[in-house]
Amino acid sequence: MIHILGRTWGLLLFLLFLPTDVSAQQNQDETVCIQCHGGIPGAIGAPVRQWQGSIHQRHGVLCFHCHGGDPTDFGLAHSPERGFLGAPGDEDVPKFCGRCHVGVTEDYFESAHGQALGAGGPNCVTCHGSHAVQRATSELINPQDCTRCHEYGRAEEIKNAIAGTEAFISSLEGDVAALHRLGIDTSRLEGSIFSVRNEFRRLFHSVDVERVRNETDNFQQQLGVIAGQVEALQAELARRKVWGGAVVVLLILAGVLSLLLYKSYMEGKEG
Amino acid sequence: MPKRIVDWLDLRLGIRDILEQNLTKYLLPRNINIWYTLGAVLLTLFALQFATGILLLIYYQPSPQEAFSSVQRIMNEIPYGWLLRNLHAVGSNLIVAVLLLHMLSALFMGSYKRPRELTWVSGFLLLNLSLGLCLTGYLLPWSQLSFWATTIATDAAGAIPLLGADLVGFLRGGTAVGEDTLGRFFALHVMGFPLLFGLLVAFHLFCVRRTGVSKPPFGPDYTPPKEHDRFHHEHHPGGIPFFPHYMAKEAGVISFFLALLVAITFFAPGLFIPPTANIPADPFVTPPGIKPEWYFLWAYQVLKIFPSELMGLAVQVVAMTLLALLPFIDRSPERRPARRPLFVALFICGIAIFVGLSIWGYFS
Ligand code: HEM
Numbered sequence: 198m199i200h201i202l203g204r205t206w207g208l209l210l211f212l213l214f215l216p217t218d219v220s221a222q223q224n225q226d227e228t229v230c231i232q233c234h235g236g237i238p239g240a241i242g243a244p245v246r247q248w249q250g251s252i253h254q255r256h257g258v259l260c261f262h263c264h265g266g267d268p269t270d271f272g273l274a275h276s277p278e279r280g281f282l283g284a285p286g287d288e289d290v291p292k293f294c295g296r297c298h299v300g301v302t303e304d305y306f307e308s309a310h311g312q313a314l315g316a317g318g319p320n321c322v323t324c325h326g327s328h329a330v331q332r333a334t335s336e337l338i339n340p341q342d343c344t345r346c347h348e349y350g351r352a353e354e355i356k357n358a359i360a361g362t363e364a365f366i367s368s369l370e371g372d373v374a375a376l377h378r379l380g381i382d383t384s385r386l387e388g389s390i391f392s393v394r395n396e397f398r399r400l401f402h403s404v405d406v407e408r409v410r411n412e413t414d415n416f417q418q419q420l421g422v423i424a425g426q427v428e429a430l431q432a433e434l435a436r437r438k439v440w441g442g443a444v445v446v447l448l449i450l451a452g453v454l455s456l457l458l459y460k461s462y463m464e465g466k467e468g
Numbered sequence: 469m470p471k472r473i474v475d476w477l478d479l480r481l482g483i484r485d486i487l488e489q490n491l492t493k494y495l496l497p498r499n500i501n502i503w504y505t506l507g508a509v510l511l512t513l514f515a516l517q518f519a520t521g522i523l524l525l526i527y528y529q530p531s532p533q534e535a536f537s538s539v540q541r542i543m544n545e546i547p548y549g550w551l552l553r554n555l556h557a558v559g560s561n562l563i564v565a566v567l568l569l570h571m572l573s574a575l576f577m578g579s580y581k582r583p584r585e586l587t588w589v590s591g592f593l594l595l596n597l598s599l600g601l602c603l604t605g606y607l608l609p610w611s612q613l614s615f616w617a618t619t620i621a622t623d624a625a626g627a628i629p630l631l632g633a634d635l636v637g638f639l640r641g642g643t644a645v646g647e648d649t650l651g652r653f654f655a656l657h658v659m660g661f662p663l664l665f666g667l668l669v670a671f672h673l674f675c676v677r678r679t680g681v682s683k684p685p686f687g688p689d690y691t692p693p694k695e696h697d698r699f700h701h702e703h704h705p706g707g708i709p710f711f712p713h714y715m716a717k718e719a720g721v722i723s724f725f726l727a728l729l730v731a732i733t734f735f736a737p738g739l740f741i742p743p744t745a746n747i748p749a750d751p752f753v754t755p756p757g758i759k760p761e762w763y764f765l766w767a768y769q770v771l772k773i774f775p776s777e778l779m780g781l782a783v784q785v786v787a788m789t790l791l792a793l794l795p796f797i798d799r800s801p802e803r804r805p806a807r808r809p810l811f812v813a814l815f816i817c818g819i820a821i822f823v824g825l826s827i828w829g830y831f832s
Contacts, residue, residue, distance in 0.1 A: 378738060380553075380746055382544040441734025445727050452723030459716035463708070 578803030769829030
């Protein structure tokens, strides 16, 4: 657990401060970055429109969280003293995103892709985009995007290697959402799935089929533990339904008996 | 042993006589129908509501920091807490439905008419008080749903000219829904309204018992009762005794409603508990598509279809006032629906408008 926390600390740290940032989300339009850039046509304004509706926007990650600068002051918005970083060059992107996505970036740098950074290798933005970033899925691995630099063969192999675990994760996520819908407190389960998912998805970034296959068992096991907890909850819910059903049947019986009794009283009175 | 206790009490209080007068010797019209059991259904559902409410109160914490987590604790840790909470939430919805049916039956059978005006008015106040209990209870879990639904509901008062802003401030105890809103809603929900409610129910039942149950205005042998200038209890000679005959019927109908309550509680609690009810309140994030509960949808839609909220509000006030004062407006003694075509037409239109507005509100 400590191990997992350590690896994802960047994100968790950010999420920890999220409540204050989400309040900023309401007032997102009030940051000077968006006010000024939103009004500029072309490449300088485009990021605002692309970023709207992205996973970052929905989680309250604003322009200045990535680019730095002062979001409250028109004059000092671009001031390096206020931490303005500008737009990163191609080779700087991984470190730029890696401030928050620590684990992914670690695996990325060790991979064939990371090693080839600056020599034809893809950086984060090549696959995810810079502003219109969406929730990542294995759909990102497809013949169209992965054949820009090499053949699809190895890409497909790695997609197959992660497919089983991906399916497991999404079915668990579905089950947990259904439990939460019924008012069950699923925050711990969600937390566990979140860390396993983070851990697992950074693995893809190693683009190392062997490593993915070797570590798959470990992930399946961790997910198995969570699945066990989910099943225990589902079993409990099913048990409740049996009891509830029995009570319903008894009440209907009581109702029918009472009405029969009433009928017999009435007939007695008639006769 | 029980006999000796009864003997002892009878000697001092004459309880046998009271029981006889109100049970076996209390006669109801022979053609009394199923609609007359709804009052007893309401009493049962409210008793259950009080019981579950008191038990919930043991663990509930009325502060913005703790409300949501205390409800989570009730749902997840306290033994049978989930049962209490779901029964209480589903029960409130069922009660509103039965209240409406009870009121509609009183309308259709014209039982609000003289001499039962006070029964009607006290019943109408009970309906409003029950809706007040629903509204105040809705905020208590301090979820996204409760927070934003309350914000929308209290916003409506702002449409009143001059007083509006002050009134909203008074309802909320501040400019926005917050700690003080929770405080006052909590106090009203668990103390203020239930006390008033108890008094009003007692008065309502007193009226019913004192005037005597009305004779259903159906069948060939129905004759309108004579008008009296002085107090007169409506007797039903040759009728059926309240106990055991009529009580058996009531027990039957009550059992069916309880079966419905338990069925929804166990098999479809989500029917009345939407997903946003499971997310803690966040004043900075407005969730999409917040709607009031089904029984307020008509009012919500009325506010939307008129060009100004003030007009919408005025229409609601007029409609509710008309309904409250109905026995003083519609004063003809005729109770048979077949001889009140205008009334029956209005009655059906009214239901259609209510249902239509609610559906419209739901999908808009
Ligand atoms: C808190 C909720 C209420 C309770 C516990 C309650 C209880 C009762 C009971 C036990 C009766 C006698 C049996 C019967 O006719 O059903 C009754 C009768 C009556 N109620 Fe209610 N009631 C409530 C709300 C209302 C409402 C909202 C109205 C209408 C606005 C209303 C109007 C009447 C009338 C007119 C009668 C007389 C029926 C007759 O004698 O024909 N009540 N109520």
